Amino acid sequence: MPAPVIVARDLVKKYQDFAAVDGISFEVASGESFGLLGPNGAGKSTTMRMVGAVSTRTSGELGILGLDPDVHGPEIRSQLGVVPQSDNLDTELRVRENLLVYGRYFGLPRKLVAQRADELLAFAQLEGKEKARVDALSGGMKRRLTIARALINDPRILLLDEPTTGLDPQARHILWDRLFRLKEQGTTLLLTTHYMDEAEQLCDRLVVVDKGTIMAEGSPAELIRAHSTREVLEVRFGSDHNAEVGARLARAQGADGHRVEVLPDRVLIYSDNGEAELVKITEAGLRPVTSLVRRSSLEDVFLRLTGRSLVE
Amino acid sequence: MNVTTGQSTDAARAIAAGRRSRRWGAWYVTEHRLRMMRTYTGTVVIAGIGSPLLYLYALGVGLATIVDANMGPDAVDGVSYLVFVAPALLATAAITVASEEFTYPIMLGYKWNPTFTGAAASPIRPVQIVDGVVYSVIIRMLVNLVLFYALMVLFGAAPSPVGFLGIVASLLGGLAFGTVIMGYTSTLQEDTGQLAMVQRFIVLPMSLFSGTFFPLAVFPIYLQWIGWISPLWHATELARVFSYGYAEPIWLTLVHVAYLVALIVIGWAWSRRIAVRRLNS
Amino acid sequence: MTGATEQDFAPSSIRPRPVRSLYAGNARAVMLRGWRATASTNWLVVVSGLFEPIFYLLAMGIGLGTLVGAVTLSNGQEVSYPAYIAPALLAVAAMNGAIYDSTWNVFFKMQFAKLYEGMLSTSLGPLDVALGEILLALLRGALYAVGFQLVMQVLGLNLSWWALLALPAVLLIAFGFASAGMAVTSYMKSFQQMDWINFIMLPMFLFSATFYPLSVYPQWLQYVIQAMPLWHGVELVRGLTTGDVNWGLLWHVLYYAVMIVVGLVVTTKRLRALFLD
Numbered sequence: 001m002p003a004p005v006i007v008a009r010d011l012v013k014k015y016q017d018f019a020a021v022d023g024i025s026f027e028v029a030s031g032e033s034f035g036l037l038g039p040n041g042a043g044k045s046t047t048m049r050m051v052g053a054v055s056t057r058t059s060g061e062l063g064i065l066g067l068d069p070d071v072h073g074p075e076i077r078s079q080l081g082v083v084p085q086s087d088n089l090d091t092e093l094r095v096r097e098n099l100l101v102y103g104r105y106f107g108l109p110r111k112l113v114a115q116r117a118d119e120l121l122a123f124a125q126l127e128g129k130e131k132a133r134v135d136a137l138s139g140g141m142k143r144r145l146t147i148a149r150a151l152i153n154d155p156r157i158l159l160l161d162e163p164t165t166g167l168d169p170q171a172r173h174i175l176w177d178r179l180f181r182l183k184e185q186g187t188t189l190l191l192t193t194h195y196m197d198e199a200e201q202l203c204d205r206l207v208v209v210d211k212g213t214i215m216a217e218g219s220p221a222e223l224i225r226a227h228s229t230r231e232v233l234e235v236r237f238g239s240d241h242n243a244e245v246g247a248r249l250a251r252a253q254g255a256d257g258h259r260v261e262v263l264p265d266r267v268l269i270y271s272d273n274g275e276a277e278l279v280k281i282t283e284a285g286l287r288p289v290t291s292l293v294r295r296s297s298l299e300d301v302f303l304r305l306t307g308r309s310l311v312e
Numbered sequence: 313m314n315v316t317t318g319q320s321t322d323a324a325r326a327i328a329a330g331r332r333s334r335r336w337g338a339w340y341v342t343e344h345r346l347r348m349m350r351t352y353t354g355t356v357v358i359a360g361i362g363s364p365l366l367y368l369y370a371l372g373v374g375l376a377t378i379v380d381a382n383m384g385p386d387a388v389d390g391v392s393y394l395v396f397v398a399p400a401l402l403a404t405a406a407i408t409v410a411s412e413e414f415t416y417p418i419m420l421g422y423k424w425n426p427t428f429t430g431a432a433a434s435p436i437r438p439v440q441i442v443d444g445v446v447y448s449v450i451i452r453m454l455v456n457l458v459l460f461y462a463l464m465v466l467f468g469a470a471p472s473p474v475g476f477l478g479i480v481a482s483l484l485g486g487l488a489f490g491t492v493i494m495g496y497t498s499t500l501q502e503d504t505g506q507l508a509m510v511q512r513f514i515v516l517p518m519s520l521f522s523g524t525f526f527p528l529a530v531f532p533i534y535l536q537w538i539g540w541i542s543p544l545w546h547a548t549e550l551a552r553v554f555s556y557g558y559a560e561p562i563w564l565t566l567v568h569v570a571y572l573v574a575l576i577v578i579g580w581a582w583s584r585r586i587a588v589r590r591l592n593s
Numbered sequence: 594m595t596g597a598t599e600q601d602f603a604p605s606s607i608r609p610r611p612v613r614s615l616y617a618g619n620a621r622a623v624m625l626r627g628w629r630a631t632a633s634t635n636w637l638v639v640v641s642g643l644f645e646p647i648f649y650l651l652a653m654g655i656g657l658g659t660l661v662g663a664v665t666l667s668n669g670q671e672v673s674y675p676a677y678i679a680p681a682l683l684a685v686a687a688m689n690g691a692i693y694d695s696t697w698n699v700f701f702k703m704q705f706a707k708l709y710e711g712m713l714s715t716s717l718g719p720l721d722v723a724l725g726e727i728l729l730a731l732l733r734g735a736l737y738a739v740g741f742q743l744v745m746q747v748l749g750l751n752l753s754w755w756a757l758l759a760l761p762a763v764l765l766i767a768f769g770f771a772s773a774g775m776a777v778t779s780y781m782k783s784f785q786q787m788d789w790i791n792f793i794m795l796p797m798f799l800f801s802a803t804f805y806p807l808s809v810y811p812q813w814l815q816y817v818i819q820a821m822p823l824w825h826g827v828e829l830v831r832g833l834t835t836g837d838v839n840w841g842l843l844w845h846v847l848y849y850a851v852m853i854v855v856g857l858v859v860t861t862k863r864l865r866a867l868f869l870d
Contacts, residue, residue, distance in 0.1 A: 052433060054592055090348070093351070
């Protein structure tokens, strides 16, 4: 097995007394697509900044491509592509110029940068926009331009911090498609997200992060298997009744060994057979306003691990 | 297993790839800044030629008419008012460029359109970002100063053959003021009018009270300190020494140079420090 | 809020537009909003603007004055150099304040904050907006003028009782520049174009008999300067504060009256074309 490209051991980042990252360990293999999943403020972005060699760790060990970011920051960054949470394109320059100046930051010859810029504009589906002002682009286009910019140095590892936050569904799917292609080409991806569907789509393996520590690790399927049931029954009894009925269900179903989560707007019953549970409930004389049987998702894993919803 | 052996082919490739940026990174930033300035080349050139023309004519010819009429042809310092005031206008031009390029563009780079954060994610180091910005402003300043000096010669306002050294004096003055202002701007998280205040309570009084339009000696001694701390006064006096052989003791000339260089060193180092703190925390 | 109904904002092709659709008599609302925004964010910046002419007066009037001596006015009267430039600085302050408020400020609101679109979708008409902004600029101008005249009084630079009329004169000047400035701004598209306003302001400031009489210039240049608005403002205020008063001053007043009317008409038309048609 080849050496991992990212190794973090007991990584800690403190701001004064507050530990944004509190002892995180993980490894990412070459070509792997690895996710940090967690709510806002979990410490994902801080971890990303340390891996990106723009934030010095307080303690612990960190190796990127076998190098220490404290010593070899520029060398490590020469091998990274970074897509930050909020776009920081140069709005005073045109679309193509943004790629040109950024490519030069890596010490690449002008001719090579120009050639790659054109290839990447095609990859990012921004042909015809070369001379457009950055401000005139849509949110999805700006994001794709930022990704194109991150690829200008042909990076070994691509860091994506909340890549699709704030985009509409269509723009998200276009972006996922592009990222999927990169994955197929063997680029190592490290991404943070608080969207389950994104993590399930893009990550081979992920860690669930909360309050600066890792709660669980594995592939999406492994995590679901380990921390949830095959199916989930979601029932709603109306805002005024969820809590009361939920408590009753928790007693009844709990006796059957099923986990019940009572949320303000709905009640979740974890079971390998959701339909059967629904029958049981209706036989008990309860009439849910709506009911839905679905597969377990990472959302359920997170709820199980932290007792909280991911997106609040 | 040690996580940072540095032995792999990946590591070797990274070390090779980082070499150019370690060495030339600041210049890549300069390249970027100059490209940005190109979007307002028209303004730079027209302001670069237009304002010296206007100032030289209005003050050096217009105002000079009544000053010389009142004080005689050797109006001030034994030279005509035009010759007296021209080096001050030259140095002021450098201050103007500095107060444009080291304020809002810095705020822009850190916050409004964070291109500095973008650069910091590449192999460029924070100190190189600061250096690159300074280099680009030096280039723009030189363009403006050379244009200005050429017009001074046309107006007959630069009698000495070594008058062109006034360009260097002005450059030092502009950078001395500019790097310190850059340091200050870098510390701002938010602009709630501080930059306008700098313009109003530092740049404007400085350009008026630095022995520019009249000798500092006109003021009572208790107001002259304004000139002594002003980089513009030191740059102007220095430019006057070169331009028309203004007589001052040699130690004072050395003090001008030393003071300006000291400010540049302090301001530059301060800006670098804050850049490291803000971009690598 | 009275009067204006949705019908008032119908395209002009449908029926002739009554004044009512342009002006809902509520410029006050626009002013109030501007005043609140200023007060909450940068009142210190606004107040500090008063210091600009004072710095100039101290430096040029008193410092440079030692080199210049006295200046002879057109009526043969000799005045000290500070008394000569103070009225000019007053006129310049009025111009600067009005231009800043009516150009940069308005440009920003139009292009970025999209403020006017919001305002014009209420019962406010374009003339409310234009007048509101301009009156706000005037208020600021008045603040500077009163402050600066107090400084002049303390330094003994108001040489005549006519100086009392300098305040309305300054407001007239500010009104003229504000309405013209806003008219010009309504045509502007980018920051680069906005820079051109500075290229016009700088020579006006330097050449309009601000720091020395026009007589030092060749005749043709004098004509050019006399066609510019600032020169009329400087002459008007200077006449009043030095007591060099004659019927000729009314020409300057007329110049500004025309400037105000033209500026207002153009601004209102432009705002209507931009946001309502």
